[in-house]
Amino acid sequence: MSEVETLSDTRQMNMIEAINSALDVMLDRDPDVILLGEDIGYFGGVFRATAGLQEKFGKHRVFDTPISECGIIGAAVGMGAYGLRPVPEIQFADYIYPGLDQLISEAARLRYRSAGEFVAPMTVRSPFGGGIFGGQTHSQSPEALFTHVAGLKTVIPATPYDAKGLLISCIEDNDPVIFFEPKRIYNGPFDGYYDKPAKSWKGHADAQVPEGYYKVPLGKARLAREGEALTVLAYGTMVHVAQAVCEAKGVDAEILDLRTLVPLDIEAIEASVEKTGRCLIVHEATRTSGFGAELSALVTERCFYHLEAPVERVTGFDTPYPHSLEWAYFPGPVRIGEAIDKIMQD
Known part of the structure; x- marks a missing residue:
């Protein structure tokens, strides 16, 4: 906490x-x-x-x-x-x-x-x-x-x-x-499945919030899911989408919710990737020059000899965000699942 x-x-x-x-x-x-x-x-x-x-x-x-x-x-x-x-x-x-x-x-x-x-x-x-x-x-x-x-x-x-x-x-x-x-x-965690009913925060452990004053420190990632086979780096909405996909596929993935991009918890990222040997980065923003590129570079520079597969990224596309095709643009279960399969096969 x-x-x-x-x-x-x-x-x-x-x-x-x-x-x-x-x-x-x-x-x-x-x-x-x-x-x-x-x-x-x-x-x-x-x-x-x-x-x-x-x-x-x-x-x-x-x-x-x-x-x-x-x-x-x-x-x-x-x-x-x-x-x-x-x-x-x-x-x-x-x-x-x-x-x-x-x-x-x-x-x-x-x-x-x-x-x-x-x-x-x-x-x-x-x-x-x-x-x-x-x-x-x-x-x-x-x-x-x-x-x-x-x-x-x-x-x-x-x-x-x-x-x-x-x-x-x-x-x-x-x-x-x-x-x-x-x-x-805003109103509930999102798992990325278009054909499933919207979720709410009701009953979610992280929706129990103290009424008064407390602080979550900047620069500290949150371990959203513990695992041994794969590290997933995500933030915001993508934390929940990645978690739903990993659970549906039965992958023993460790999910780090970065929480703050600057300052970044590099130590937590290193420790997780060194443990699992694999890394998937998921974010909604466009791919080119997205923050995932910085994360990929950091992981490669600092964890190269621990990696058992190339670092993969699942992101938005290099195009303006479309109105009617939002669900296709948004990184969802299909694309994240394909990236997990690719990493785990290497």
Whole structure:
């Protein structure tokens, strides 16, 4: 589990509720925490992640902004330099691009440029990935862009428990963090099977979330499934899809939920691959220059003499995210199963 600093009762939450709880806890705990974004106040956010927070904490702590991603992120940089801890929401990850200059040129470099005199303790929340048939304007997975930027941290939870604990850690961190929320699993874990009924988080062990304050440390992977025959590296939605496939195929696979891409738990990856001798990487983003390429390089560099088969990747395709063909684009049981068969036969 995590670093629980204040013991409290737990209750079952989906990921949206866990995120809302984290924001509630931090707004109450730290008067410097500020929430800002499009429709996050009175409306409570397009996915309701900030529902009720403006009413509870007031319009000066939780407020709506104009439709200007550059303005939202730029304002957050200034707030952070001033001493606040802003948590801007970008309504969809696809909308974040107008704010890239503020993130890359200002937020990520502020500590270095000022020789530590100023920091940008801001956490940019944004739903990302597929799940609503939103196509190329509401479904992209741009995490690799941010892992390339020195000075930014990139965090992607896969469970409600981690979503709350990681978000609290991000808000308290003194560096800018990109906190991507996999909307496919907002309301329940997703196994990738189109013809099966949607799951919910009800009864899931990682949906039992403490009501109060606790932290999940950044830079520590989670062992989602223990195994001996194969290591699967995944994050976000793909953790659940990979787990469902491995269980259906009866493969003794070890699944590492990376949780944070930067900082990355390289030690956990090395230990797992050295134990199993095989490695499969799964992510939803496009293949070329995706974060899986970095993972593959790291595994090959550090674990080459332990590998019994080439590292395999299952990813999205090198094409804009399609509306009607979302299920074909999304890495699912067929493609993941084929990759597992290939690795295990070598």
